[in-house]
Every structure is written in C-alpha cells, then in structure tokens.
Amino acid sequence: xxxxxxxxxxxxxxxxxxxxxxxxxxxxxxxxxxxxxxxxxxxxxxxxxxxxxxxxxxxxxxxxxxxxxxxxxxxxxxxxxxxxxxxxxxxxxxxxxxxxxxxxxxxxxxxxxxxxxxxxxxxxxxxxxxxxxxxxxxxxxxxxxxxxxxxxxxxxxxxxxxxxxxxxxxxxxxxxxxxxxxxxxxxxxxxxxxxxxxxxxxxxxxxxxxxxxxxxxxx
Numbered sequence: 001x002x003x004x005x006x007x008x009x010x011x012x013x014x015x016x017x018x019x020x021x022x023x024x025x026x027x028x029x030x031x032x033x034x035x036x037x038x039x040x041x042x043x044x045x046x047x048x049x050x051x052x053x054x055x056x057x058x059x060x061x062x063x064x065x066x067x068x069x070x071x072x073x074x075x076x077x078x079x080x081x082x083x084x085x086x087x088x089x090x091x092x093x094x095x096x097x098x099x100x101x102x103x104x105x106x107x108x109x110x111x112x113x114x115x116x117x118x119x120x121x122x123x124x125x126x127x128x129x130x131x132x133x134x135x136x137x138x139x140x141x142x143x144x145x146x147x148x149x150x151x152x153x154x155x156x157x158x159x160x161x162x163x164x165x166x167x168x169x170x171x172x173x174x175x176x177x178x179x180x181x182x183x184x185x186x187x188x189x190x191x192x193x194x195x196x197x198x199x200x201x202x203x204x205x206x207x208x209x210x211x212x213x214x215x216x217x218x219x
Contacts, residue, residue, distance in 0.1 A: 001113060003120035006171045011106050012128035013177040016184070023188040025156025026130045028099035032083055038105065040083040040098075067097035070104055081105050092158055099126035127165050131155045133173065133217045134181040136210065138189055149203035154192050162207065170215020178218060 019031050032040045047053060068085040083101050085094055103125030109118045139146050139154060152158055
C-alpha cells in the first residue's frame with residue numbers, strides 16, 4: 001500500500017486548527033492529553049503497575065520506537081488508546097515520537113496496513129504538525145534571518161528533523177487551513193521574534209531551501 005502523505009498532512013493541519021495550542025513549539029503531549037479515549041502515561045508508571053520491565057513492555061506493545069509506543073483495544077465497541085513514553089529521553093525526541101504516535105491515532109492505523117506505510121504516514125503527520133508550512137512561511141517573511149538556530153528556537157525541531165523534512169514529498173494542504181494556522185500562531189510568533197531580536201548569535205547558516213517540504217503550499 002502506498003502511503004497517503006496528502007491525508008497525513010491535511011490531518012495534521014486540521015489538528016492544529018482545532019486544538020487549543022496557540023504557541024510554538026507544538027506540544028504533541030498536550031494535544032494527546034486533550035483527546036477522548038486516549039490515556040498517556042510514562043513507561044515507568046506502566047512498568048510499576050504491571051510489574052514488567054522495559055523489554056517486556058516493548059514486546060507487549062510491539063513498537064519500533066523506544067521513545068513512545070501506542071496500544072489500542074476495543075472497549076464496549078469503541079477504540080481506546082494507551083500511549084506510553086519515556087520520561088528519561090531528551091524532550092525533543094519524546095515530543096517528536098509523541099507527534100508520530102498521535103499520527104497513528106488520528107490516521108486510525110491498524111495491523112491491516114503494512115508497518116512501513118503506517119510509519120511513513122505517521123512521520124509525515126508529525127513533521128507537518130510540529131513544523132507547519134504556514135509557520136515556516138511566516139519565518140521566511142520575518143525581518144530576521146532564518147538560520148538553523150532560529151528555526152530550532154522557534155519550532156523546537158533540530159537539524160536531523162529538518163533534514164528529514166527536506167526529503168518529504170510535496171503535498172497540497174487547502175489554503176483555508178494554511179490561513180487559519182497562520183492566523184492562530186501569528187501573535188505567538190511575534191513574541192518569539194521579539195525574543196530572537198535580543199539574542200546574540202554567531203550562527204550564519206541559512207535554511208531557506210527546505211526542498212519539497214514547501215511544495216504545494218497555498219496562500
């Protein structure tokens with residue numbers, strides 16, 4: 001099955017528009033906490049309650065990630081998800097992993113879909129959630145140089161994440177969604193820009209070229 005990157009990107013944009021998150025960096029943890037039928041807990045809590053070690057947990061969940069994993073079960077005919085995460089790994093890795101797990105839930109992934117397809121769609125969702133193209137456009141339009149350091153400060157995405165974004169296929173997100181995202185985050189970004197202005201930085205890098213990630217961006 002071919003990954004539906006268009007669907008993943010649009011779902012990420014819809015989540016951003018409908019969530020109560022208004023500032024960058026985007027907190028996937030916060031969004032997960034607000035969803036019905038989703039419980040999010042640290043690995044340590046599950047291990048203690050079930051008397052299981054880390055390896056047993058990973059075997060039970062059957063995950064490819066050691067930062068966050070998700071399990072789904074049917075309760076009275078409805079889907080319920082348990083998202084477990086490691087509170088001991090770097091925050092940026094955990095947030096990225098949680099964004100990916102949120103993608104699995106929002107895209108309603110199950111075992112009928114090949115694991116490679118599920119992971120490709122979930123990572124696409126995560127990138128479009130944590131670094132919306134409407135926000136990148138605002139960064140490019142600002143009076144400040146769009147350096148790696150500024151990009152990291154504003155979006156919370158490190159260089160490795162950026163490199164993966166550059167390789168994402170260009171997809172089209174409806175202009176109305178882009179407009180709503182821009183409107184929603186504009187005030188918070190202005191505050192971040194003011195903060196950036198007082199920072200002393202020797203960073204001379206330039207990340208204007210984001211490859212195919214910005215393809216399909218519609219004003």
